[in-house]
Amino acid sequence: MSKALISANRVVTGPAGQLIADGSVLVDSGVIAAVGPTVELDASVAAQVPRVRCPGATVMPGLIDCHVHLAFDAGPDPVSAVIDADRHGLSTAMADRAQQLLASGVTTVRDLGDRDGLAVALRASIDSGAVIGPRIVAATTPLTSHGGHCGFLGGEVGTDDAIRAQIARNAAAGADLIKVMASGGALTPGGPRMWEPQFTADQLRLIVREAARHGLAVAAHAHGTETIAQCVDAGVRTIEHCSWRSEEGVVYDPAITRRIVDNDVSVCRCVSGDWQLFLKQMGPERAQRMTEVIQEMRAAGVRFIAGTDAGVPGARFGDYVGMLEFFASLGFSNAEMVDSATVSAAHALGLTDTGVLAPGMRADLIVVDGDPLTELDALRRIRYVFTAGRPALRPDNG
Structure with missing residues (x-):
């Protein structure tokens, strides 16, 4: 109608x-x-x-999911599922996952890493009306170090020239933003550990400058405290995970949080519906410290945005509310959570026509x-x- x-x-x-x-x-x-x-x-x-x-x-x-991976299947081994899938089969699966998100009330998704530009192709199909799905904001291929987190997606870079070239390829492919794996991650066995930087501070600044030259903002996957600080100083638009990790455990720095707030950087904690199991696996002391840090960041005025990391193991594509219930358990009001899923999310994604x-x-x-x-x-x-x-x-x- x-x-x-x-x-x-x-x-x-x-x-x-x-x-x-x-x-x-x-x-x-x-x-x-x-x-x-x-x-x-x-x-x-x-x-x-x-x-x-x-x-x-x-x-x-409509709800906004600021962190999904439509190419991943949420199973125990999403890496093999992506690598082994043929283009047609993966495209069909991604369209189905997008429709699952839509059925859960999600009208906009930000895809932060896919294969072969398939999220951009799906975006075009949705925009044309050929298939039904949410609006897609696509990062295409995330930048990572050689052997680094999610290197199987094709974005391994080691030099300044390689960084420039990959950002140019992403922009030409239709990327809406640039994603950088600034620290290691749990999804890539043998790669840098979660708290270890994958790029230098100078390289992160280069990534932000090059992205801006193409009219694009940067979302940074950053677990390590050192990396979080470097990402904020480099000028990224959003920090994904922001878990304040170090080799010794959680190391929170309020001074960095003040810079996050002052620089209008939004934080996506990437919480899936299985968060209770995740906290149990962390152990009571680490889990308590993690939740305390989130509450301290909230008190400091950090803009949290809603994102499920849908597609990684255990993060299903239809359980948006499960993620919000994590924040409810920490005392966030319903109005705050609705804002994180709508107006705050739209602001972080640079979308002025929704939220x-x-x-x-x-x-x-x-x-x-x-x-x-x-x-x-x-x-x-x-x-x-x-x-x-x-x-x-x-x-x-x-």
Whole structure:
């Protein structure tokens, strides 16, 4: 439908839980044309415009998952699954995973590392309407060191010239941003350990400068405390994981956090729905320190954005709310979590046309049964999903 008036018990316009009781959203040609009380919009909108009435429900901005890997299968060995898959089979699987995300209310995903530019190809198919899926913000091939984290995706670089060349290839392939594996990671056996830097401070600054030359921001995978500091100083836009690791354990530095806040760097903790198992595996002391650090960062004013790392082992593509429940366990309010999944996420991704419901914004929105500002589980009860005004999920099609 090109035009529709969607009405519900409440409309969460954002940010910070701002809402309209008994409100409506008028969608016209993929854009939000008006937002306001139903009694006013219903009277002013022509009778022939379709009405979508949702008693007991909430209309809100579509959710944003800031960290996914559509090429990974969330199984115990996603690396082999990517390497061994043929292009057609992997493309089909990625489209299916994108639809799983959409069914969970996610209307925008940021893919932070795939193979052969397949996320860009899927983005084009979705944008053209050939397949149904969320909006995709794609990083294409992540930069890593030789033998480094996720080197199997093809982005190994060792010299300044190689860094420049890989960023240029990514830009030419249609990348929306550059992803750098600034530290090691758990997914690559034999590579640098999670806290070990994969690039020098000068190389990180070069990556940010070269990305900017192509009009692109940088997302940095950074576990190590030293690496986090270097990424902030280099000027990255977002820090993924940000787990403050060292060989001795968690080493948190409030001074670095102050620079994160001052430089408007957003942090994606990349928490999947299996977070309780993850904390158990960490052990009580390390798990407690990790959660304390997140709370200290929150108190310092860090902008947290929602991301599931969907695709890595145990991080399923349909369990967005499971990630939010981790933050709820730390005392984050529902309004904070909704912001991290909408307006704050859009800000971090540089998207100015989504994240809130206001005239002129892209019509990415969801309808959920209940009130997510008082009951987080309401986000699991998806009634409708609209992407750019197109109904992508309805009660009659699941």
